[in-house]
Amino acid sequence: MLCHNCGADNPRGRRFCEECGERLAAIEHRREKDRTRARRAAGRARLEDEGLTPAERRRRDVRARKPTLKLKPVRALAALAVVVGVAILVVVLVLALSGGASAPVKAVQGFLDSLQNRDLAAYLQYTDPVTYAEVKNAEVKKQGLTLDPGQYFIYTYRISGIKLETVSSTADTAVVKITGGVMEANLSNSAFSTQTLDFSKHPRTVQLAKLEGGWVITNYQDVQLPYEVPEQVPPEQAGVEEGL
DSSP states (O other): OBOTTTOOBOOTTOSBOTTTOOBOHHHHHHHHHHHHHHHHHHHHHHHHHHTOOHHHHHHHHHHHHOGGGGHHHHHHHHHHHHHHHHHHHHHHHHHHHHTTOOHHHHHHHHHHHHHHHTOHHHHHHHHOHHHHHHHHTTHHHHTTOOOOHHHHOOEEEEEEEEEEEEEEEOSSEEEEEEEEEEEEEEETTOOSOOEEEETTTSOEEEEEEEETTEEEETTHHHHTOSSOOOOOOOHHHHHHHTTO
């Protein structure tokens, strides 16, 4: 760095001249200001060559100083897409795990399966929760009692193509209708011909109640009959059905 006072060449970074002691920092400061003015003048000259007005130059400078503004809407859309994707995934998983059916509908299907499979424990689960609990806890065997499946399964069933739909549902009660499928049944140890009921022609209403933490079919004796039976209308709905 040359001293403006004596012309001595000093190493860069020194604050005072080695020869005359003149302060060198002021010289460097002035040189830096000169360089800055020169760069600004060159920039203005380039803008003038490009034909930009002062307002256009200011807009361009603002855009240059805020490059992240263009990314914010993109990030917001990406975050929204992630949230929507997670919500859809949760719904799909819930439907997959639940089988897409409500608890009352599953109870009716389980009851019909118990008839066809002559599964006494499952039958009691959907018709007599007290006896089912005793069987589950082996209380029946402790008391020396036996349960005869023949007392519960009068018919031998073959049930197929069942279609169910929920008519109404609350926390404690539900109504499910059998709207499709076929129930075929024979009396046990009987040579009589098979009785067949087509639910698509004769839908059947199933009444359910929430008992002991599970859904129980209250009109199960009518539900398991393999022929057409009059629909039992709950008392609270009788006035509606009659148009009163």
